Structure formats: C-alpha cells, structure tokens
Amino acid sequence: MLFFIAWRNVWRQRIRSLVIIMAMIVGVWGLTLAIGFINAFTDSYLDNIVKYELAHMQVHHPKFKDDFDLKYDLKEGDVQLDKIKQIEGVKGVTARSIVSAMISSSKTASGVKVIGIDRKEEPTVSNVEDLIIEGEYLDGKMRNPIILGEKLAEKLNVKIRSKLVLTFQNELGDITAAAFRVNGIYKAQSPKLNEGSVFVRARDIARSIGAENKVNEVAILLEPTANEDSVYKDVSNIYQQYLVEKWSDIAPEIEMLRSQSKISTTILVTIFMLALVFGIVNTMLMAVLERIRELGMLMAIGMNKIRVFSMILFETFYLGLISCPIGLFFGYLTLSYFSYNGFDLSSYAKGLEDIGYSTVVYPTLAFQQYAGLAAGIFITALLGAMYPAFKAIRLKPVEALNKI
Amino acid sequence: MAIIEVIDVKKVYNPDEIPVEALRGVNLQIEPGEFTAIVGPSGSGKSTLLNIIGGLDSPTRGKILIGGRDISEMKESQLIDFRLNNIGFVFQSYNLIPVLTAIENVAFIMELQNVSKKERNQRAMELLEEVGIAEQYNRRPSQLSGGQQQRVAVARALASRPKFILADEPTANLDSVSTSNLLDMMAEMNEKEKATFIFSTHDQRVIDKAKRIITLEDGIIVSDVVKSNLTHVSE
Known part of the structure; x- marks a missing residue:
C-alpha cells in the first residue's frame, strides 16, 4: 500500500x-x-x-615521416596486403606512394603532399571519389591525371584539364619535374586535404621519377565492429620492422x-x-x-x-x-x-x-x-x-x- | 491490573529558558474497559497528559507504565512500534490519509502490522459496519462529512486491536447531531468490544457520557470521579 x-x-x-x-x-x-x-x-x-585522410591504421618506414623521402619505403609493402586483408575486422587496405612536391600552375606555386594511389584498392579505404565536385576521379585515358581540392584549385587558378607541374626529388636527391592535368576537383571538409594534398596514380609517380613503384604508406580501414587493438597486434606482426600507428597516434588532436x-x-x-x-x-x-x-x-x-x-x-x-x-x-x-x-x-x-x-x-x-x-x-x-x-x-x- | 499507570509525572516546557510547568506530579491509573474523560480548562495540561500517555511526548520526570512496561524509557523507534500495537488515536481534526478511501484508511494501520490483505480488508469492513459507515467505504475523506470522517478515525483506531484509545477533543469540530451519534457509537464500542477510551475534552456532552471524569487544573489532578454505575471499571 x-x-x-x-x-x-x-x-x-x-x-x-x-x-x-x-x-x-x-x-x-x-x-x-x-x-x-x-x-x-x-x-x-x-x-x-578516417574516411578521407588517415584510415584507421597506417604503416610507414620509421624514418619516412621525418621528411617524406621516397627512399624510406616499405619493402614488399604491396606483397603483404593480401595477408592484411585476411585479418578479421579489416574492411579494406591499400598501398600508397607519398612524396612532398612543389606544384606549379601558370599563376603560382605551392607546396603539397602528393598521394599516389592504387586506383583499384584505394576506394576500399578512402572515399575521396565521393567528394569530387567537378570532373572525375583518376579514371579515363588522360596521361598523368591529378585531382586536387577546391581551395588549392582556386589558389592555383586552375580548372579541369589545366596543366600543372609537380617538382620533387627522386631517390638520388635529384630534382625531377612532371606535368599533370587536372582531372577532377574535390571538396573536402579537412583543410589539409582541401589545400595541402593532391592525388595522382602511384604508377605515374613511379614513372615520373624513373623508379619502380614505391610503397611508402599502407592504409587500413576497419569494420565498425572490429577490435582495433587485436588488428593492430596482427598488423604489427606482419610489419615487424616498420612503424604501425593507429589513427589516434597519427592524429592525437582527434x-x-x-x-x-x-x-x-x-x-x-x-x-x-x-x-x-x-x-x-x-x-x-x-x-x-x-x-x-x-x-x-x-x-x-x-x-x-x-x-x-x-x-x-x-x-x-x-x-x-x-x-x-x-x-x-x-x-x-x-x-x-x-x-x-x-x-x-x-x-x-x-x-x-x-x-x-x-x-x-x-x-x-x-x-x-x-x-x-x-x-x-x-x-x-x-x-x-x-x-x-x-x-x-x-x-x-x-x-x-x-x-x- | 491497570493498563495505564501514570506515576508522579511532571512535564516542564522550555526548562532552560522560561520554564512552563504543564504537569506537576500527576498520578493516575486506568483500568481496562474504562470510558474516561480528562477535563479541565485550556492550559490545564489535558493534551500534554494525553500525549505523554500515548508516547508522543516524554515526561520531564516520572514514569508511564502501559501493561507494566515503562514507555518513558523507550527509544523513539521502539515507541513507534509500541504505539502501533498498543494505542489507538483519534484526533480532533480526524487526520485521515486524504488519498485513501475510508476502508483503505482503516486497513492501512493493519498493513503496518503486517496483517494479510484478506484479513485486513475483512476486519476494516467489519469495523466500518460497526461505526455505521459501511456504505461509504469507498469514499475518500474529502467526500465524507466531519462526523463520518471521525467515525472512520475511530474504526482506524480500533483496527490495530489496541489496549486503549486516546481521543484528543474528538468532538471539537463536530455539530451536535454528529457529536451525539459519535459518542453513542463509541459508548457502544466500549460496551461491546470492551474498548478502553480516554478522552481529553471540554465538551459537556462527552463529559455526560463518560463513566469516569478526571479534572486537571494547572497541571495537577483536582478531582477524579467515577460515576456510580461503573462498577466493572473499579473491579
């Protein structure tokens, strides 16, 4: 009661x-x-x-991040990808060639991070393709296509099919330049991606510097239910001599x-x-x-x-x-x-x-x-x-x- | 054997400031089945004496023995249990639980005693019948007249099968018809159930109905009259 x-x-x-x-x-x-x-x-x-920049995990040579030098690559980096795909909780994995470069248009120049991607595997990790607002992704028959952010395009005053020149150092430290054509312009939320990065095909970088395809970065995307620590352990076992980092280590600000x-x-x-x-x-x-x-x-x-x-x-x-x-x-x-x-x-x-x-x-x-x-x-x-x-x-x- | 023994009870309010002596050495015995009125002018100590007998207040000096147990020595938690099982209360302003119906008000006290639902509902209904308000069993206090509410209060007081019932000015808020009906009902309970009633009152109609009249003045008993036909009380 x-x-x-x-x-x-x-x-x-x-x-x-x-x-x-x-x-x-x-x-x-x-x-x-x-x-x-x-x-x-x-x-x-x-x-x-995670979706457009870092993925959940990245693998690099321990010295790579010091100056983004091509020589610090992952030996047989792409060979290991199949092993990573087998790990439970891994949704996608891709290899990238990354190099610092100077990008020049007829109007101006700017320092950028050039991300060389594998057209087939990259979409399993990154959704940059979804961000394209003009032109198209790295498809088509155009030689040396490049996609860049809206802000960078404005800064360089370029449009679709405009010509851009990338200048970078090859493995020997010699300055090399290659011409690229704007194939697409994307609009990303991340200022780093919008203003400071460009995407090209990895094989185009290799050809430009006259070397084999270099893998400087392996990016891994996880399933939402994946056990991040467990995947991290497995990836570390595969890349024992390299630096494996979680997104929270790469970008502590997040x-x-x-x-x-x-x-x-x-x-x-x-x-x-x-x-x-x-x-x-x-x-x-x-x-x-x-x-x-x-x-x-x-x-x-x-x-x-x-x-x-x-x-x-x-x-x-x-x-x-x-x-x-x-x-x-x-x-x-x-x-x-x-x-x-x-x-x-x-x-x-x-x-x-x-x-x-x-x-x-x-x-x-x-x-x-x-x-x-x-x-x-x-x-x-x-x-x-x-x-x-x-x-x-x-x-x-x-x-x-x-x-x- | 007396069910209530008041032995040299003194009550002083504000002993450290301006002391007020409400009771000045009261001695009293109440036998089972009595129908007693404690009378006296305002400030004579009637309510204080009733509160002390009911374990609601403690004496400054003296003892209160109920069924041989000294309640002035009990802790508050013991007193609550003691009151539940030994004393029935009828208050001047009825003090029913407004959110409960008449039957629920009566049954509630038995629930506090852990009586089974079936038994308490049965007894509550019987008591409401005895106090003549069975038809209104499902009404809340706000839907009852003052007299009807006081009848429910009497039924509630009887529900716990107490040793005695203390009624503090039970007719003060009632009209003459309700007073007369209530007094007749309580007198009948006293006769039939041998329930012991102790009233504090100014009301001449209560005094007329009482079988023993204790008069208090300035905190002491000045007279204690047992009416001649009350032979069973003094046995």
Whole structure:
C-alpha cells in the first residue's frame, strides 16, 4: 500500500507534479539531443579524417615521416596486403606512394603532399571519389591525371584539364619535374586535404621519377565492429620492422577532441543533474512541508521512519518513472529523425568546413548512453529526495500534529 | 491490573529558558474497559497528559507504565512500534490519509502490522459496519462529512486491536447531531468490544457520557470521579 499511497500522493498536487514532470521531460529530451549532437560533431570530424585522410591504421618506414623521402619505403609493402586483408575486422587496405612536391600552375606555386594511389584498392579505404565536385576521379585515358581540392584549385587558378607541374626529388636527391592535368576537383571538409594534398596514380609517380613503384604508406580501414587493438597486434606482426600507428597516434588532436567532447558531455549532464536535484528538492520539500500534520499523524499511529522515508523516495521515483522514459522516448524519436535525414547546418557551413566538420550532421545516441542517462536521472532524483525525506523523518509527531 | 499507570509525572516546557510547568506530579491509573474523560480548562495540561500517555511526548520526570512496561524509557523507534500495537488515536481534526478511501484508511494501520490483505480488508469492513459507515467505504475523506470522517478515525483506531484509545477533543469540530451519534457509537464500542477510551475534552456532552471524569487544573489532578454505575471499571 506504500507504493499505492506514494502514487496517489504524486497526484495530490496535480499541477505541481505536472510542472516538474514536464520540466524533467523537456530536460531529458534536451539533454538527449545535446549529447546526440555532440556525438554527431565528434563522429563527423572523426569520420572525415578516417574516411578521407588517415584510415584507421597506417604503416610507414620509421624514418619516412621525418621528411617524406621516397627512399624510406616499405619493402614488399604491396606483397603483404593480401595477408592484411585476411585479418578479421579489416574492411579494406591499400598501398600508397607519398612524396612532398612543389606544384606549379601558370599563376603560382605551392607546396603539397602528393598521394599516389592504387586506383583499384584505394576506394576500399578512402572515399575521396565521393567528394569530387567537378570532373572525375583518376579514371579515363588522360596521361598523368591529378585531382586536387577546391581551395588549392582556386589558389592555383586552375580548372579541369589545366596543366600543372609537380617538382620533387627522386631517390638520388635529384630534382625531377612532371606535368599533370587536372582531372577532377574535390571538396573536402579537412583543410589539409582541401589545400595541402593532391592525388595522382602511384604508377605515374613511379614513372615520373624513373623508379619502380614505391610503397611508402599502407592504409587500413576497419569494420565498425572490429577490435582495433587485436588488428593492430596482427598488423604489427606482419610489419615487424616498420612503424604501425593507429589513427589516434597519427592524429592525437582527434583523441583530444574526443576527450573534450566527453568533458563537454559530462559538464552538460552535470548541469542538468544539478538542475534536476534542485527541482526535486524544491518539489519534494514543498510536498513534505504541506503535509507535516499528516506525516506527524502517520508516525503517531505507528508508521516507522523507514516507511515514511521510503514513501517520499517512492513519490520521487514515480516522478522519474513518468518523465524519464517519455523524455528519452521523445529524444529517441527526434534523434532517429535527424540521424536518418541529417541536421543541416549549412547556414554555418563555412565556419564548420574550415575546421573540418561536416555541414550536415547525423546525431545519434548509443544504447549505453540512453541507459546511463536513465540511471543517472533516477539516482540524481532519489538523491535530491533525500533531504526532504530526512526532514520528514526528523519531525516529532507531537509537534507535527500541532502544526497549523 | 491497570493498563495505564501514570506515576508522579511532571512535564516542564522550555526548562532552560522560561520554564512552563504543564504537569506537576500527576498520578493516575486506568483500568481496562474504562470510558474516561480528562477535563479541565485550556492550559490545564489535558493534551500534554494525553500525549505523554500515548508516547508522543516524554515526561520531564516520572514514569508511564502501559501493561507494566515503562514507555518513558523507550527509544523513539521502539515507541513507534509500541504505539502501533498498543494505542489507538483519534484526533480532533480526524487526520485521515486524504488519498485513501475510508476502508483503505482503516486497513492501512493493519498493513503496518503486517496483517494479510484478506484479513485486513475483512476486519476494516467489519469495523466500518460497526461505526455505521459501511456504505461509504469507498469514499475518500474529502467526500465524507466531519462526523463520518471521525467515525472512520475511530474504526482506524480500533483496527490495530489496541489496549486503549486516546481521543484528543474528538468532538471539537463536530455539530451536535454528529457529536451525539459519535459518542453513542463509541459508548457502544466500549460496551461491546470492551474498548478502553480516554478522552481529553471540554465538551459537556462527552463529559455526560463518560463513566469516569478526571479534572486537571494547572497541571495537577483536582478531582477524579467515577460515576456510580461503573462498577466493572473499579473491579
């Protein structure tokens, strides 16, 4: 009957209970959306970096990154690719030739990272092809095709079929130049990719420098469910003398961004929980203070303190039981809509693109986050009810009964 | 053997500031089955004495023995259990649980005693029948008149099968018809169930109905009259 009394007590002050319930629903809904959007921003940034730039893992010669010198290549790098493909959790793998170069148009010149790709294997790892906004990928019969970012194209003042000259050092340190024609222009969120990198066919680099096809980088993309540590271990076993790095090692700023997102989420949740605590304390304290005589009577006739305490907590529990699932459900519906249709931030697109975010984000919340939120709300609400409940059991029946 | 023994009870409020002596050495014995009214002017100590007998307040000095047990020595948690199983309360303003119906109000106290649902509902209904309010069993206090609410309160007080019932000014908020009906009902309970009733009251109609009248003035008993037809009380 205690559950029953607590339930009915919730509805004694219908308006007051509805106000706190509505406030909790809106709060939970808002919190769900906010966390979903924080997730979306982090995921979109990470996705852009992983899908178009880094992949999940990279293998290099230990000295390669010092000055991107072609001579630091992976011996038989492409031969090992088949072994990597066999590793459980690997979605795609590709070999790349990378060289630093000076790119020159008739107007100006700029330093770039030239990424030589295998046309067939690259799409299993990188989706640069999807970013093409003009022209086409490295297909067709054109000799020495090159694709570059929109910003770099603007800077060099080039269009499709414009001629560009790449100047780089060969293995012996001699300066070599080769002419390329713009085959496609892409638009990437990453400033590095948009302004500082160009894509060519690996075999064109090899031909330009008069050497065999060099593999300086092996990029590996994992399945979403893959165990990153386990794959890392297997890849390290294949490339024992080389440097195997995870995306978080290659770009520690992303890991930092993820940590910052977690901190932002924690701050947001803390603010919400504090507001919830004050809301619950206020509501339940009012509920206790206006029932002092009744609580005094209950203790006078023999209701012990544990029962009185539990009754106040049950009342709070019911407030949470009504509002939390509704708030989470609305949050789920809204997130489902936006995770399917995307949330268009194009009015802020310029600023976002400059820092590497997508203009359309897809907010999501993992089941664990829903569960964590629900648990947090109930625990916080019950903690908030402790003070009113303690106040209730500290009442002396004889004094409480004489309260007007 | 007396069910209540009040031995030299003194109660002083604000002992460290401006002391107010509410009771100044009260001695009293109540036998089973009594129908006793404690009367006296306002501030005479009636309610204080009732609260101390009911274990709701503690004496500054003296002892309260109920069924031979000194309740003035009990801890608060023990007192709550003791009140639940030994004392029934009827309050001036009924003090029913507003969210429960009449039958639920009566059954609630038995739930606190862990009586089975079937048994408590059966007894609650029987008690409501005895106090003459069975037809309104499913109504909430707000749907009952003052007299009807006080009847439910009496049924609730009886539900836990207490040794005695303390009623603090039970008729103060009732009109004369309701007062008369309530007193008749309680007198009948006293006769039939041998329930012991102790009232604090100003109400002459209660005093007329009581079989023993204890008069308090300035915290001491100035008279204790047992009406002549109460032979069974003094046995």
